[in-house]
Amino acid sequence: MKIFYSNELQELRASGARVHTSKPQGNPKRPVRDLNSLLRDIYEVRDKPLRDRNFPKHFKVFQAVSLKLNDLMKKVDPYYERYSLVRFEGRKDRLRINKPDDLDVEIVIGLPVDLHDPAHDDVIEDVAPGFVKLNIGGQLQNLLDREGEWRVIQTAHRWLDKDNYLLRTLFMDWYKSVVDKAMDLFDVTEDNLPFAMNVITVEGDTYILRLADGQSYTLIVEDPQSGFRLDVDLIPALELLDKDSTRMPSKRRKKGNFLVVPKPKKGGPDEAAAWRRPLQLQEWDLLYMNQAIRLIKKLRDSQGMDKIQSYYIKTIFYHESIEQEHDSDFWSRNAPATLFIHMVKRFHQYLETKNIPYFWNTDYNLIGNIDETILDGYAKKLKRFIKILEDPSEYKIVAKYLMSESQFKEYKKNFLKI
Structure with missing residues (x-):
C-alpha cells in the first residue's frame, strides 16, 4: 500500500502523537508591552495551545478512518486497487487558525498511460488560468488493444467523451461509487439512533460516519456524546508530468509531477472536460x-x-x-x-x-x-x-x-x- 504523509503528520506519527503539546511556546506571564509582544502573545499563547491540544486525538481518528476507508475502497474496485496512491495530508501549509477538525486525504488516481512518451505534451491542453483538458483517449485505446489487464483499464476508458477527452463528471461518478461501496462495508449500528449508521471504533470510542456530498466527498466523523467532530475531505486527483514553470524564480523552479483535481470550471465550452491544476508543490516554496x-x-x-x-x-x-x-x-x-x-x-x-x-x-x-x-x-x-x-x-x-x-x-x- 502506497501511503504518504505530509511533513507535519510524519513528525506527529513518528512521535506517537506527541509533537504537539498543550504547553504554549511563549511565556503566558510575559508582559505585553508593544505590538511585537502582542502579536506573539496572540499567536503563541492564546491560539496555538488550542490547536495543539486537540491535534493528537483528531489525528488518531483521522488516521484510523482513512486507513480503513482506503482498504475497503481497494476491496470494492480493481482499478482503484491497482492505480491509487493515498496521501494523508492534514493541512500541509500549517496555516489553519482554528482547531484541527478538518483534515485532507488526497487520493491520487493514476492513469495507465506512458507519462514520459514524447507525445505527452499533447495530452495536456491549457483552457483557462489554472485549468487544463486531458486528451488521453489515444493512449488508452492502444492499451485496450493489448493482452493483459484490459478489464481494469477499460474503467478509465469509460471516463472519455467522443473526442477522447477525460470528463470530470464521469470520473467523479466512478469515484463516488467506489466511496459509497466502501462505506457499505463499515460496521453498522442502530444503538440509540433513529436509523442504522456506519461506525468505526478507535481506542475504545465509537464514531458515527456519514458522507456529505459536494465538490469532493467529505466524510464526517462524529461522537454525539462527547461533541467530537472531524471532517475528512476525500480529495480525488490525477497526477501527470509537469512542465517548466515560467512564474518560478530559477533557483526554485521544479520539474516532476503535478496534480489536477476535479474542481469545475464554471461556464465556457470546456466546462465538462476542464480540470483544475492546483500547483501546490510550487506554491509551498x-x-x-x-x-x-x-x-x-x-x-x-x-x-x-x-x-x-x-x-x-x-x-x-x-x-x-x-x-x-x-x-x-x-x-x-x-x-x-x-x-x-x-x-x-x-x-x-x-x-x-x-x-x-x-x-x-x-x-x-x-x-x-x-x-x-x-x-x-x-x-x-x-x-x-x-x-x-x-x-x-x-x-x-x-x-x-x-x-x-x-x-x-x-x-x-x-x-x-x-
Missing part, C-alpha cells in the same frame, strides 16, 4: 512568514471579510515573495510586527485596486467576481486598522481587530488591563 498569514486570516475572520478566501491571502504572499526575491533576508531581518504591518498594507492595496492577480496567470483576477461595494467596505476597514497599526501607542487596540467581540472582552480584562 513561496510561503514565508506563516505567523503573518495566520494573523491576517484572523483579521479577515474577525472583520467579517467572508468573501476573501484563504487562497487569496496566500496569493498576496506569493506575489510578495517574488517582489522580495532580490532581498534574501527580508523575511528574517524584519520584526514580526513590521512584516505584519507591511502585509496588511499590501492587502489593503489589492482591495483598493479590486484586483488580486492569480499567481500563475496575472491576467486573471481572483476577486473580480466580488461586488465592488463589498471590496470598498473591506478596504475602508483596513484603512482604519492601518491608522491604528501606525500609532505605536495604540498597539493594544490591534487585538480588537484580531479577535471576536467576546474574545477581546476577556482578553482586554485579563491581559491588557484596559
Whole structure:
C-alpha cells in the first residue's frame, strides 16, 4: 500500500502523537508591552495551545478512518486497487487558525498511460488560468488493444467523451461509487439512533460516519456524546508530468509531477472536460512568514471579510515573495510586527485596486467576481486598522481587530488591563 504523509503528520506519527503539546511556546506571564509582544502573545499563547491540544486525538481518528476507508475502497474496485496512491495530508501549509477538525486525504488516481512518451505534451491542453483538458483517449485505446489487464483499464476508458477527452463528471461518478461501496462495508449500528449508521471504533470510542456530498466527498466523523467532530475531505486527483514553470524564480523552479483535481470550471465550452491544476508543490516554496498569514486570516475572520478566501491571502504572499526575491533576508531581518504591518498594507492595496492577480496567470483576477461595494467596505476597514497599526501607542487596540467581540472582552480584562 502506497501511503504518504505530509511533513507535519510524519513528525506527529513518528512521535506517537506527541509533537504537539498543550504547553504554549511563549511565556503566558510575559508582559505585553508593544505590538511585537502582542502579536506573539496572540499567536503563541492564546491560539496555538488550542490547536495543539486537540491535534493528537483528531489525528488518531483521522488516521484510523482513512486507513480503513482506503482498504475497503481497494476491496470494492480493481482499478482503484491497482492505480491509487493515498496521501494523508492534514493541512500541509500549517496555516489553519482554528482547531484541527478538518483534515485532507488526497487520493491520487493514476492513469495507465506512458507519462514520459514524447507525445505527452499533447495530452495536456491549457483552457483557462489554472485549468487544463486531458486528451488521453489515444493512449488508452492502444492499451485496450493489448493482452493483459484490459478489464481494469477499460474503467478509465469509460471516463472519455467522443473526442477522447477525460470528463470530470464521469470520473467523479466512478469515484463516488467506489466511496459509497466502501462505506457499505463499515460496521453498522442502530444503538440509540433513529436509523442504522456506519461506525468505526478507535481506542475504545465509537464514531458515527456519514458522507456529505459536494465538490469532493467529505466524510464526517462524529461522537454525539462527547461533541467530537472531524471532517475528512476525500480529495480525488490525477497526477501527470509537469512542465517548466515560467512564474518560478530559477533557483526554485521544479520539474516532476503535478496534480489536477476535479474542481469545475464554471461556464465556457470546456466546462465538462476542464480540470483544475492546483500547483501546490510550487506554491509551498513561496510561503514565508506563516505567523503573518495566520494573523491576517484572523483579521479577515474577525472583520467579517467572508468573501476573501484563504487562497487569496496566500496569493498576496506569493506575489510578495517574488517582489522580495532580490532581498534574501527580508523575511528574517524584519520584526514580526513590521512584516505584519507591511502585509496588511499590501492587502489593503489589492482591495483598493479590486484586483488580486492569480499567481500563475496575472491576467486573471481572483476577486473580480466580488461586488465592488463589498471590496470598498473591506478596504475602508483596513484603512482604519492601518491608522491604528501606525500609532505605536495604540498597539493594544490591534487585538480588537484580531479577535471576536467576546474574545477581546476577556482578553482586554485579563491581559491588557484596559
